[in-house]
Amino acid sequence: MKIRKALFVSCFAALMLGGLATNTCYAQQKAIDSLQLFIKTTKSDSLRTLAYVELTYNYLIQDTIKSKQNLWLARQILVNHNWDYNWGRLLEIMSQYWHHLGKYDVALLTSDSSIRFYQKAENSVDKNVAKDAAFRKAVVTADKGGSYNMTNRTEEAITAFLEGLHLYEESDNPEADAEIAACCVNIATCYVSIHQFEKAMEYDLKAVPYFLKLGGEEDIAWAYISLASDFTRLEKFDSAVAYFNKAEPYVQKLNKVGVNLEFYGRKGQLYWSRGKWRETIPYYTIAYESAHQIHVLVSEAGYIRAVADCYYNLDDLINAEAFALRSLDIDEKNNFSKEKRMVYNLLSLIYDKKKDYEKAYQYSKNYVTQNRLINEEEQKQLVAELDRKYLKAEQEKEIVQLQKDKEIQQLSLHQRSLMNYVLIGSVIGLILLGTLIYRNFRNRQSLSSQQAELQAQKISELEKDKQLVAVDSILQGQEEERSRMAKDLHDGLGGMLSGVKLSMGAMKGNMILSEYNNTLFNTALEQLDQSIIEMRRVAHSMMPEALVRLGLQQAVQDYCEKLTQAKQFQVKLQSHGLEQRLHETVEIVIYRIVQELVNNAIKHADATIVLVQIMRHNDNLNITIEDNGKGFDHQSVSSFAGQGLKNVQDRVNYLKGQLDIQSIPGKGTSVHIELSLRNEHNKSINS
């Protein structure tokens, strides 16, 4: 790609050379040589075609046949390719070729084709090609204006120039400024030809800053002269004078005949249009002398006639006659029919003033004849126009031929496209493969993210476990502490108090006491009894001895019976499979659960009947605590009962069990707990 770009640049260097070469034949030949060398050495067909196109352009003025040869060479290569830019360039030059041969309609059609290719090329991936195509499109569009202008379709010409101008303005090509200025001048010229001087002035004015920027002195001079002319036509004489004054230093510095002709002719016109005949004459004099120098005879004749007209208006009939006859001489030699007509008219007027009626009549007759001739000429032109239109149809056929060529090219492209399909297929395959790989990668990523999630879950589980372990250890520690304290109370304090009681009992029979002291002694014994009972109650509530010594069933049975003894409520126990003792810790935890739930039922639910059910089936143990109390709404569990339930939940969690609470307000509560004794956790407790 880089190489291609470099070649592109070198090719454009050749193009630039070609562009510059128009100045001198030598330089042009050099450009042609370098292009031909380039064609021989380059390996790129694309660049070769462009070089052929450049050759076509370079030969265009000096050798039309060679020019056309190169055009066909380029076309032969391009027929096999779909290079939009190259096609655009080929058609562009082809259009110029037809324009050069005066076949403007063909040129226009070719330009349109060229524009279409450039439009396609604008979408090229290569930014440079795309930009260049955009610029070339502007060039071709402006060229169309030239072709329209040549066929007197001024309004279409203006449209084309304006479009070209717009495109140039969008382009950042360094050549754009010059083209913009040229476009403006062309537009202005068109407007002048349809007598829209205001518009002409507008565009001439627009061109000025570009010319100033570009710095070409002659161009600046021309721009100022054009503007001055515009103002003259608009009868804004002060502005016209101002621009003539601006132009003047450039004109004098340049001292070029062509420029002088235009400057002095136009300046003369300024005075002439204001009826300042005497002031007009010197300017027109310089103008026709300049015209003479460069053999622009029609201008020379015209300006001489204008001088004659001035003299006529000044009543200097001798000079008027002399200049008019001089003009007529040139007109007749060169058969400038329109000019002739005007001179005849002028002469008839001069002789009329001189009262030489015979001559006046003669010229008047000449004028009429000439006028008729011109009309006939115009008639002929009309016929020619029709003829041209016929030719156009012929040329359109040629275009059709061109398009056929293109079709052939596309046919060959079709084969190519088969190849392309294979390539596209493999590209799609690759993309698919890529997609699969990507998806695989994504999957793996999501898999790893899932793993990360799992890990996070595990961590959170572990943390939960840790929390549970913390709760568990608190629970266990609590129970151990309670167990130890209960044991201390029983064995230590209990033993001591019992000992004291027994000793005092022994004393009782062996002492002789006064009645008063005897009463006191008995009271002391009773108080001792109360102390023992109190101690026993405290110890029991801490840890029922039966639970540790005899197991869960006995302990729960004792608990239920003790509650039932009070007769205020009935606590029924239903148990199954508890003959074999469970691990001490599990038993204690279950006992606490039962205690808490029964306590809740009696204290908070005002239940009168409570069912405690502990059923063991192999390794499964389920606990049901049911009451006929007031029940509760799950949402409005009182904080006290809530704390109780939380304790239960903690303990159920400790046993890795499932807690299910069913409560209907007014109908009692049913708590169901399921747990597995095979559970790893409970096993570890068991071990």
Next chain:
Amino acid sequence: MSTIKVLIVDDHPMVLAGLNALLSGVSGVEVMGTTANAYEAIAHLKVNLADVVIVDINLPEVSGIELTAKIKSEFKTVQVLAMSTFKERSYVSKMIQSGALGYLAKSASREEIEAAIISVSRGILYQNDELRMLDGSVEAHSFIPIVSRRELEVLQLIVDGLTNPQIAEKLFISLHTVDSHRKNLLAKFSVSNTASLIRMAIKHNLVEM
């Protein structure tokens, strides 16, 4: 009337001392020894057979209940009077089951202790509040098992012919829980299959047909 030879087994020295002091003042009762644990007690009995052994339930290593059973099996003539700081029914029951003829709280009065020893030495069950507690529980035992509300719901649905998954769905509980309830019911009615369970349920008029 010969004196009643008494052996006291208690791991608490104060209790031993107190009881010893108390019994020494009772005529017809002779404390022939005190031991702190089951091993010492058995060893002592092997040498000097006692009429009554007062056993504390709460002994280290070998409990009073086990000691009682051992004494009763090894020394047929020796009577056991249980003594404990506790008054739990289960303890009383266990001791009586093991062969003790009486159960005393350690806070018992001198008179009670005396009466108990005399009664037990004669091979008569010493009736006191603790022992009367045992009777009540026996009469409470009824054959119709207690069925929880949830179980009753499950039972009704079983009778209605629903499968475990259907019941689980209907009651918004897990299949495992339904299974637990079913097993509980089978265990309560001492039956081995659903058909028998349904029959029992209908027999006890627990379900609607």
